[in-house]
Amino acid sequence: MNLINSVRFYIDKVVQDPNLSGMKVLLLDAATTKIISMVYTQTQILEQQVYLVEQLGKAHEAMSHMKAAVILQPTEANVDMIIRELRDPKFSEYFLFFTNILPKDMLSRIAKADDNDVVRGVQEYYADYMSVNEDFFHLGADNSLSLSASQTRTLETSQLFDRNVNGVLSILLSLKKRPSQIRYSAASDLCRRVATDVSAAIDKDDIFDFRREPNGPMLLFLDRRDDPITPLLTQWTYQAMVHELLGLNYNRVILRGAPNIKKELEEVILACSQDEFFSK
Secondary structure (H helix, E strand, O other), X not given: OOHXXXXXXXXXXXXXXXXXXXXXXXXXXXXXXXXXXXXXXXXXXXXXXXXXXEEOOOOOOOEEEEEEEEEEOOOHHHHHHHHHHHHOOOEEEEEXXXXXXXOHHHHHHHHXXXXXXXXXXXXXXXXXXXXXXXOEEEOOOOOOOHHHHOOOOOHHHHHHHHHHHXXXXXXXXHHOOOOOEEEEOOOOHHHHHHHHHHHHHHHHOHHHOOOOOOOOOEEEEOOHHHOOOHHXXXXXXXXXXXXHHOOOEOOEEEOOOOOOOOHHHOEEEOOOOOOHHHHO
């Protein structure tokens, strides 16, 4: 159950796809840019004959001699961007890879928009989370504590709620695990709702029918309000102290503006998967 290797496995399948052999372009959204950067360096991406990495929808001249691998979260905004791209394609062929379960209505909309017949494949590769360490991830969801604080559901909290549910589903699919038990904090209505939605999604989709384990993992949901102490503690690990003193976000330490800092050290990559000293 190595989260870094799980994400790398899917990205490797994209950039090493035989249908995408040779020079290619990698089109991402804001979330998948962060997901990939946490397990792959830019040099490693270039070694896979990726000519260009950019966000989907960026304006530039047509490159009709190039194929495009598109890695996106299955969101309404991303589907809208794909549709606009397909109506005025800049590349000869498009291979679409979604980091989570793609609803059928979204797939239908994409198919109807492909009037130029440039989409060569659509696949789900379950890497919809930020793998910080081998055994630790987060979902890149800002202001997620508002889920616990808010008593009324707004558009923002609904999106945060869905992000939590979809992120957990992606983890399970990525690790090919079906929980034998799903439990949650009885005092938390939020945990109950998340656990109920995750359980319902697992039960209704055949994609979760992995080989059954007699003692499969238990999925446990806890509410941040159950433990107000842990965030106040200072952890005595190298990683945690860097985060506490300097700030460590998406494996980057920003030192820009620090006294006498060299230009090449204004932004430092610090990741277990890319730093031997850090991993030890």
